[in-house]
Amino acid sequence: MTNMLRSRWWSWGFRSAVMLYFVLLIVFPILGIYGQSLSDGWNAFVHNLTEPIAWKAVMLTVKLALIATAVNVLIGTMAAWVLIRYRFPGRSFLNSLVDLPFALPTAVVGLMILLLLGPRSWVGQGAEQLGFTILFHEPAIVVAMVFVTFPFVIRAIQPLLEELDPSEEEASYTLGASKAKTFFRVILPSMVPGIVSGAMLVFSRSLAEFGAVVLVAGNIPAKTLVASVYIFGEIESDNPAGAAAVSVLLLTFSFVILWIVNYMQTRRTNG
Amino acid sequence: MRRLWIGLTYIVFGLLLIVPVVRIAAGAWEEGWRGFAAGLTRPEALHALMMTGIIAVAVTLINTLFGVMLAVYLVRAKWLRPQLKRLLNSIVDLPFAVSPIIGGLMIVLLLGPETTLGALLGRMGVDIVYALPGMLIATLFVTFPLVIREVMPVLQEIGTQQEEAAHMLGAYPWTTFWRVTWPSIRWSVVYGVVLTVSRCLGEFGAVLVVSGNILFKTQTATTLVYQDVENFNLTEANSVALVLAAASIGLLLFMEWAKSRNSAGRHG
Numbered sequence: 001m002t003n004m005l006r007s008r009w010w011s012w013g014f015r016s017a018v019m020l021y022f023v024l025l026i027v028f029p030i031l032g033i034y035g036q037s038l039s040d041g042w043n044a045f046v047h048n049l050t051e052p053i054a055w056k057a058v059m060l061t062v063k064l065a066l067i068a069t070a071v072n073v074l075i076g077t078m079a080a081w082v083l084i085r086y087r088f089p090g091r092s093f094l095n096s097l098v099d100l101p102f103a104l105p106t107a108v109v110g111l112m113i114l115l116l117l118g119p120r121s122w123v124g125q126g127a128e129q130l131g132f133t134i135l136f137h138e139p140a141i142v143v144a145m146v147f148v149t150f151p152f153v154i155r156a157i158q159p160l161l162e163e164l165d166p167s168e169e170e171a172s173y174t175l176g177a178s179k180a181k182t183f184f185r186v187i188l189p190s191m192v193p194g195i196v197s198g199a200m201l202v203f204s205r206s207l208a209e210f211g212a213v214v215l216v217a218g219n220i221p222a223k224t225l226v227a228s229v230y231i232f233g234e235i236e237s238d239n240p241a242g243a244a245a246v247s248v249l250l251l252t253f254s255f256v257i258l259w260i261v262n263y264m265q266t267r268r269t270n271g
Numbered sequence: 272m273r274r275l276w277i278g279l280t281y282i283v284f285g286l287l288l289i290v291p292v293v294r295i296a297a298g299a300w301e302e303g304w305r306g307f308a309a310g311l312t313r314p315e316a317l318h319a320l321m322m323t324g325i326i327a328v329a330v331t332l333i334n335t336l337f338g339v340m341l342a343v344y345l346v347r348a349k350w351l352r353p354q355l356k357r358l359l360n361s362i363v364d365l366p367f368a369v370s371p372i373i374g375g376l377m378i379v380l381l382l383g384p385e386t387t388l389g390a391l392l393g394r395m396g397v398d399i400v401y402a403l404p405g406m407l408i409a410t411l412f413v414t415f416p417l418v419i420r421e422v423m424p425v426l427q428e429i430g431t432q433q434e435e436a437a438h439m440l441g442a443y444p445w446t447t448f449w450r451v452t453w454p455s456i457r458w459s460v461v462y463g464v465v466l467t468v469s470r471c472l473g474e475f476g477a478v479l480v481v482s483g484n485i486l487f488k489t490q491t492a493t494t495l496v497y498q499d500v501e502n503f504n505l506t507e508a509n510s511v512a513l514v515l516a517a518a519s520i521g522l523l524l525f526m527e528w529a530k531s532r533n534s535a536g537r538h539g
Contacts, residue, residue, distance in 0.1 A: 015348075018340045025415060026415060030365060030377065075287075088277050096527045100292075103473075103520065108493075108496065111512050112295050115294050146287070147287060207370070208368075208369070209370070210371055210475070211476055215497065232372050244376065247373040251370075
């Protein structure tokens with residue numbers, strides 16, 4: 001009896017400890033930032049957000065994240081297709097390389113791009129001769145975003161392509177459809193859910209990216225200052241309210257995207 | 272057609288993934304072995320690597336322990352109602368959606384020296400923000416979902432039959448866990464640990480905000496790289512970055528090896 005009692009106390013203790021840890025570490029800080037940003041009222045929140053530099057930073061981030069998403073949808077779809085459908089030397093090596101951007105520290109990624117595209121590198125010099133600079137300008141930010149989000153689209157499409165029933169494709173060929181027609185009418189539709197959820201993850205991560213971007217963006221207000229770097233600057237210059245307002249906007253964006261992606265995935269596995 | 276696509280994929284991978292890694296390795300060797308060693312054995316670099324090591328060990332231990340327990344509860348617990356479970360389950364992923372900078376900001380807002388909680392702790396002599404505890408909390412927050420997300424699907428897949436059998440035969444919950452559940456989730460825990468360690472080594476944004484990046488005090492390897500770049504010490508930055516890159520690539524390779532070994536074992 002004492003043994004059972006003790007075990008019940010133990011399990012109750014474990015449960016409370018784990019749940020408390022969960023709530024304190026994850027739920028509490030997120031509620032805290034929403035509370036802080038709205039603590040001076042709605043007007044102050046809107047005021048912090050519509051401050052020209054803050055608003056321009058948000059718009060710039062959204063614009064560049066959209067470009068990065070478009071790039072990654074194109075090269076990600078291609079790479080996923082090639083890695084699943086074709087057998088060629090080095091295929092499994094390339095497949096393991098896909099995860100590299102997730103493994104590398106973002107500050108290291110920033111440094112890599114800095115070295116590769118800097119004014120002393122041949123890429124930088126070539127661009128200079130053509131009349132534009134990459135580093136500390138918008139192209140470098142897009143490159144950083146594309147790099148850190150590279151695996152999302154590929155990893156979202158691959159399982160769908162693996163599951164695809166070859167008989168559907170064969171039926172299409174038997175009925176006389178061309179290769180291109182089969183691709184666009186049979187294969188592409190089955191890849192769309194993966195492309196969409198991958199693209200949303202790319203967009204969300206690009207909005208949030210800091211480490212790789214801060215080193216290669218010039219961080220000039222209203223020109224190359226992205227939202228996450230703006231938040232960092234406001235924290236450094238002791239304006240937590242301004243930082244919190246922009247943070248809440250970004251967070252809400254990312255949470256909505258995350259929930260849509262999760263919803264799509266559960267619907268797919270259940271359906 | 273087929274050739275064209277394979278060629279294009281090789282070009283994309285080469286330009287985007289391989290060239291940058293080679294460039295950083297070359298950069299660290301620009302001044303030969305000496306330059307690399309000098310960059311790495313600077314006192315500030317050694318201290319920063321030590322801080323990163325401490326954080327990685329402590330965070331991995333804590334988040335593995337809590338992560339495994341929470342995964343077991345979220346899949347198995349009968350004392351949580353299904354709706355509540357679903358809600359908690361979607362909250363687990365939130366740190367993935369939070370920008371690291373914002374994660375750091377949250378901790379500064381809650382526990383910074385100007386907040387009531389932070390001031391109270393400060394008077395008791397415990398500094399959270401701009402000190403090690405804050406950096407630990409920030410890294411714990413960022414790495415929270417990793418172990419849980421690896422372990423949960425496996426727990427769902429193996430089902431409850433064996434555990435129920437053990438229970439029926441009179442095993443204590445602990446015995447059931449160690450003898451029945453643990454052997455089947457062991458490798459997923461290992462994957463979660465590898466991902467956590469790798470993320471701890473690489474965490475930058477959250478730690479930068481919370482630590483204040485104070486030399487010889489709260490500077491970690493990634494924030495040292497950042498500072499070196501800002502000061503245009505590119506060779507020194509390269510040598511620390513190369514160590515970090517090598518560690519994360521090593522962990523990635525280990526993960527690939529373990530996964531291929533396990534899937535081969537399952538089929539053969």
